[in-house]
Amino acid sequence: MKAVRSMVLVSGDPTSLERGAQEVYHRLQEEVRQSGLSGDISLALVGDLGRSDIAPSVIVYPEAVIYGPVALSNVHYLVDEHLNKGRIAVDLQTPIHNLAGHSAWLSRRKGTLPAEQRIVLERVGKINPEDIQDYILYDGYRALGKAVIEMTPAEVIALIDRSGLKGRGGAGFPTGLKWRFVSRAGGSVKYAICNADESEPGTFKDRLILEGDPHSIIEAITIAGYAIGASEGYIYVRGEYRLAQQRLATAITQAHEMGFLGKNIFGTQFSFEIRVHSGAGAYICGEETALIESIEGKRGEPRSRPPYPTTHGLWGKPTLVNNVETLANIPAILRNGPDWFQRFGTKTSPGTKVFTILGNVNTTGVIEVPMGITLREVITIYGKGMKNNATFKLAQTGGSSGSVIPASLQDTPMDFDSYLRAGVSLGSGALLICDEDTCVVDLAKALINFFRRESCGKCNPCRIGTLRAYEILSRISEGVGSLKDLDTLQMICENLYQLSNCGLGQTSGTGTRDILTHFRAEVEAHIRLKVCPAGVCSMSGRWTASQANG
Amino acid sequence: MQENQPVEKTTAVVEAALQHHGTNRDELIPILNEINQQIGYLPAASLEKVSQALRIPKSQLFSSATFYRMLSITPRGRHVIQFCESAPCHVEGGRQVWHTILDELGILPGETSKDGRWTLETTSCLGICGVGPVLLVDEDIYGNVRPEQVAEILARYA
Known part of the structure; x- marks a missing residue:
């Protein structure tokens, strides 16, 4: 990366694009050029900056000043004030204490709220996702190098095992154990698959990772491939996530050019190829055996188990399927060690969890917090309280397959085990917060x-x-x-x-x-x-089967 | 309804897709995706050609082509409306927006309007819940949609 005076990042997630981020980005390019600053300023349209409340947002480094929402008419002022005159364009600045993404720029102190703890979203919004140099600058591909040069596959698996990482797709299965199953399965052909068919209603954490930090997934799946003895990997991305597919394809090409993918990675005997596979609109393909059927070109109908994919997966070969968020933890764990990872979260559910906060709260968005936070904390601290001061009635976790959490459980720590004991499930990390006007x-x-x-x-x-x-x-x-x-x-x-x-x-x-x-x-x-207490249901007394979408 | 596609165009699109993805069986869904994006649906002639190229029986091809929401074996309208009916959009006012759309178009989900202008589909979560309720017209995303905006949005598409 060449030395520049300032780096300007524009949020390029769908929310921002819908609100004109592309136009703002082009206008910025134009203004920068007209001011004669082209050589001094690096400008990029990146992924989600975690601030859907102020989209489209712009961040200027090294000062790390957040601006938003930025309209076309503001661009000239922003460039003139901040980039030309070197002053903060106060009229556009967003107060730093706000939801989602903010704490990437706050000092990180463990255990202090409301700062987030970012492991998997660490680089999202800080790097240009279409530039491998940015990723490398932030420790990118160091973990892969360490794995293939310094460690044996068994050591990699042992390390992941010790970290206590559990699958983030919803079931919470220990990741190290899954890797071990596949590595022990017989045969010379194996596959590593990243499940990026994120379709749980209300969940879009994987999209943020794929769009904002695609190389982290490429690196992680390559490490997984090394650990289990696979030479081919797939990333199965749902058909609706076009931007994520493009960014992954770009990332794969760049990784090839740098020698992080392909033959003899880091000069070792290990070779690995990754293909991006697009889905075509079917929620069921997030189920791992349905996903495998879909890659094979068939209807996405789940297989009967056993046998499990760890022994009979894609084309009948041993196959590892991991969720995006699970994989995004891998490089950080390899770089920093399992003890570091265990410092976050709870004893039985170490690490962080990415939650999407939705519904009747004042601020919706994405947070990455240590496992074990409570719903009450999420609502009051990150959601900035209920909208219109309404009463919290229930939350629905993890998309449609998640549980309905009544207000009485809002002080239960959100980790796999505490929720299991309470008879509810954490699901995939969506938190749909509903107020008293919601009818059950x-x-x-x-x-x-x-x-x-x-x-x-x-x-x-x-x-x-x-x-x-x-x-x-x-x-x-x-x-x-x-x-x-x-x-x-x-x-x-x-x-x-x-x-x-x-x-x-x-x-x-x-x-x-x-x-x-x-x-x-x-x-x-x-x-x-015959009364709907919340006043939502029509109670019309007429019901016919054709009212399919009431 | 759209006119059936001329055979030459179908052939060209299918060949381009095969060129792009190769003829391995695991490329079937990506190939069908590309054809569907280019033509708007999967004409029978295209399935025939893919079946020959990938050496997959037509029956299996048909079973795959009819399974996925983004693939269609019948012509669709000039514009495809996809409305998110998942719970997050639903509790944020999606229900009212949905009824407005039904009233405006006068067709049911899965149907194409008689003039061939619209196809209406419901979709599960599009991952843009931060701005629900969400409406997708072709490739354009509309977020925070209110019922009174529906007519104005639809008018943008001829």
Whole structure:
């Protein structure tokens, strides 16, 4: 990277692009050129700067001043004040204490809130994702070098094992153990796959990593390949994430040019190739065996297990499938060691977790915090409290397959084990915060509707169960449900959980089950009193099967 | 409905896609994706050619082509509207926006309007929940959509 006086980054995530980030970026280029500063200023359109509340945002380094929202008409002022005259353009500056992304520029003290702790989002918004030099400058590919030159595959696995890292896709399976299973499986051909089919409603953490720091995933999957003895890797990206696909393709080309991919990496005997594979719009392909079927060009229908992908995966060969966020932890763990990693989070769930905060709070956005934070902290500190001073009623975690967390559990630490003990699940890291005006029947209906549409149809419990559950909830929301319906609903949820073939079906009734457990009175009010306490349901008394999208 | 595509164009698009991705079986979904993006759907002739090139039975090709939401074997409207119906958009006012869209277009999800202008589809989360409710027209994203904005947004597309 050549020496420049200032580095200017413009947020280029979909939210910002929708609000004109591209135009702002071009205007900045033009203004910089007109001011004769072209040689002194480096300008880049980067990924998500974590500030959807002030999108499009602009950050100027080395001062690390955040501006936003920046309109076209502000660009001249910004360039003239900050880049020309060297003063902070105060009228546009954003106060530094705000949600998401901010703490990348705050001093990092462990244990002090509200600072975030960033491991996987460390570089997102700080580097140009389309320039490998930026990544290298921030310790990029050091972990890969260390792994292939100084360590044996077994040592790499042992190190990941000791770190205690658990899969961030939702199930929380120990990553080191999974790697060991694949490495011990027989055969000379193995595959390492990154699951980037992020489609859980409300979850977009993986998109941020892929768009903002694509090289970290390339590096991590290559390390994984080395550890398990694979020479080919895939990154399965959902079809909707076009920008992420482009950035990954660029990153792969650059890594090849630098010798971090391809034959004889770092001059060793280890060779590795990665392909980006696009999905075509199917939530189910986030399930690892469905994902493998999809790479093989088939319908994304989950396989029956066992055998597990660790022994019989892609083309019947041992295959490792890891989530994006899981992989993004790998280079940092290799660089800093397992003890460093264990300093964050809780004893049984070390590390950080990326959460997306959505719904009826004052500030929505993305945070990366140590495992074990509570919902109350998330809402008051990061969400800046409930919108309109409303009362917190419930939160829905981890997209549609997550749990419904009633207000009574808002002081339970959010880590895998504490939530398991409380009978709820952390899911994939979305936190949909709902206030008193949310109707639980309406919410349950929206949740189950999602699964009704996304069910692949392979097994009956899921295909039929989600449809029947949806019909029942629709009837209740129209005021024509019966108490017997609730028994049926309970049974369907149990059947979904016990009898479905894959994780999607098994978790599809979780939200409804939680609502029946924690909010039964409100559901019964719809039936006994024909009243929707939150005033959301139409209670029209008419229900027909064709009202599929009420 | 759109006119059926001329065979020459289909052939050219399919050949370009095969050139791009090669003929390994694991490239099937990316190939179909590209054809669908170029033509707007997957004409029968294109499936025929892909089947021959990749040596995959047409029945299997059909089963894959009809599984994925982003692929279509029937012609679609000039503009495809995708509306996010996931819970985050739903609780932030998506329900009202959805009803407005249905009223404006007069078609149901999965349908194409008689004049061939619109195809309406619902989609699961697009990962842009920070600005829900979210509406996608072709490649354009609209966030924080309010019911009263729907008519104005739709009017931008001829």
